[in-house]
Amino acid sequence: MSKPQPPVNKNETIELTFEDLTHEGNGVGKVNGYPLFVPYALPGEKAQVKVVKVKKNFGFGILLDVKEASQERVDPPCDVYEKCGGCQLQHMSYKMQLDMKQKQVKDAMHKIGHLSHVPVHPTIGMEDPWRYRNKVQIPVGETEEGGLKAGFYRKRSHDIIDMDTCVIQDEHNDRMVEAVRRIAEKYSIEPYKEENHRGVLRHIMVRTGQTTGDIMVVIITKTKKLPHQEAIVQEIRDTFPNVKSIIHNVNNKRTNVIMGDQTNILWGDKYIVDTIGDIRFNISPKSFYQVNPTQTKALYDQALQYANLKGHETVVDAYCGIGTISLFLAKQAKKVLGVEIVAPAVDDAKKNAKLNNIENAEFYVGEAESLLPWWQSQGLRPDVIVVDPPRKGCDESLLNAMIQMQPEKIVYVSCNPSTLARDLRILEDGGFETQEVQPVDMFPQTGHVECVSHLRRKNNNSDGRLS
Template identity: 70%
Template sequence: MAKSAPPVKKNEIIELHFEDITHEGAGVGKVNGFPLFVPYALPGEKAKVKVINVKKNFGFGKLIETLHVSEERVVPPCNVYYKCGGCQLQHMSYKMQLEMKQNQVKNALKKIGHIEGIPIHETIGMEDPWRYRNKVQIPVGAKDGNLITGFYRKRSHDIIEDMERCIITDEVNDRMVDAVRETADRLGISAYNEENHQGVLRHIMVRSGKVTNETMIVIVTRKEKVPELKQLIKEITNTYPEVKSIVQNINAEKTNVILGKKTKLLWGTEYIYDEIGEVRFAISAKSFYQVNPLQTKKLYDKAMEYAALTGNETVIDAYCGIGTISLFLAKKAKKVYGVEVVPEAISDAKANAKLNGIENAEFFVGQAEKVMPWWKAQGLNPDVIVVDPPRKGCDEQFLQAMIEMKPDRIVYVSCNPSTLARDLRFLEDGGYDTKEVQPVDMFPQTTHCEAVVRIERRVQ
């Protein structure tokens, strides 16, 4: 029997009642069972919608007018929210954001992992879900002969000219971007033009330590020799005592990638420092470091709770990065082995262990799925494995290696509920039970969702 055509047509204007929300924050309404996804619409709302794209089984719409407004709708405090796209949820109350993230984890575990009936706790949020980012990377452009800075408009490389502030980044970062732009403008440093690959200044990156108040400025340029940088350094460092490091990154490529291969210290120290709990970290221009250290502490506290260390355990930290979680674990474990594929991250991890006087953590460069079987062959039998993979989740070979090592407990730190659910299914089929899940809001105002999972080996 021929399948009937979709009940809506492109450019049609309809009234739609919204009953759900996607993991990307779009409202979901249905016309005769046919779902339409509409950005900025909230569940419980009724609105006029223009149909902008129709596929076989679903369509996309644009919000024209909200006829019935949800109590959870708020006015976005950012003046460029609807242009930028860096945040997706500023129109939604923070309470609803936290509920949405909890539901996102629940739905992924149910639909993808076929895991139900376990506690998925309420999302741990922030008291103040603004100004939390300790790092900002802002493109530089030109208008009417002057330098401008601002994020790109959604799906474009046009700088948003009227962007005054980014209200999810630390105020000191905003201030430093302004200072570098205004000084560079006065000194006649030109903006990079990606169309003709001319000009000098590509990006301004600022990193700051939440606890230490130390700041690093990274100036990304197309060419290495920029005579005006000496005067820029003098003016910035004379005015802002919190600046401890000014670094130049040279990116001469025709590329969208922000940082080039060559980085050199122009002034001050190569590292700035910050602290999460009792652990101190050295952060370089290229270090991976959590952008929300306040929430990172909550995330790691939960991971430590789930690891249930008594001081006698051998622990593996897979995808260990610069050793952030390894060093927390090392304070409570007998021995920690960290593995990470990025050599620079392992150098940072070793330096951070030394910085904190931690001697029971060892770090290795390599792919976890290849290193783990080798460790097993050497007789390494971990009691606990902590895993914090990238968004694509864990390699199947790695999951299998984990199962074969038979740790009593696995703590999975996830930044993607879908791949988390897939990997939990694999572990469940391999003899492990998912015990509880704690979502943590590391990136308020955005759709990103992190979670920590307690997993235990099934008693045979």
């Protein structure tokens, strides 16, 4: 018996009505039950579509012409939106973006975690969902005329789209990148070329303190020396007198990693400073620091609410980074133990604790999945565990250690609803109950969503331990 063939052919043009969205924000329409995924299409729309890829169970198309538009469709303010791979949702009203992200989390909880009973609250959004990013890293290339261009990569390529503004970046970042590009072009600094591993200027990075106004410029080159270094530094300072730090980073490897191992201060301070709430942070060129401090505050406020600390608790913060959430926890707990695998981040965390006169937070270098089981074997029983893992979620050994430690509460901060749902299922099976999940929109105009989840230990007996 022959297998049924898909009802569409590659390069065929069809009319399609859309009924749903993927987690990436692509429209979903069906032809005789066969789904087609089409970027920039919205539910309820009818459009002309060209089929570009046909697989056994699904296909992909491109939007040619919208015949009937959704009321949630808006005009993207970015001139290069459909070329650049940075944003995916600018064509969608912000309300629809928030609803989509809540649905994404609900679907993961239902399909992956089998936790349909757990409340998933409406996504916490921004009052102004633009110009929120405090850090930009822009690759530099060569124009057809031989000048310098700076911009993000075209989707699924390393072709640089020349741009002079990005509507989700802090405006200071925009102006600084353009100024450094112009100054480097004036001094005939050669752009780096991936294909032959030649040239000088690879990336321009700018970091901005949202509350302080501090600005750091990082010039990343393949070469150990920056040609015309003194003149370039002086021109940057003359152009932007509020710049606090100008850094040169050397990356001479054939790699997609942006920064190299050697960093030199050309002028100014080693750090810039920013605040989230009443906590101050020193930010170095390589510091991991949330790119949207406004929503980071919303995220951490939610985590603190779920932790509900009274002042007598011992808290473990796995994946603590530079101590951002640890320091908030320390203000309300008896003691906080932070764990982070990146040694420079732990150094920054210790410095940030000192900067804020916080003495009840300790930071350790190591893998959370190794250190927590060892602590558990040594008898540590924290009252609250906070985890904020990478996209792959928590290692099974870490989840098992958390279960064995039997904390009263677990607060799970996640940047990936799928691995969150998987891990919550394991924690539920290990004796915890997920109370609620709160999505937070850390990255408006993109398909990404963060969540804070609140878990409590089940079946407490009189001594407060799992029975």
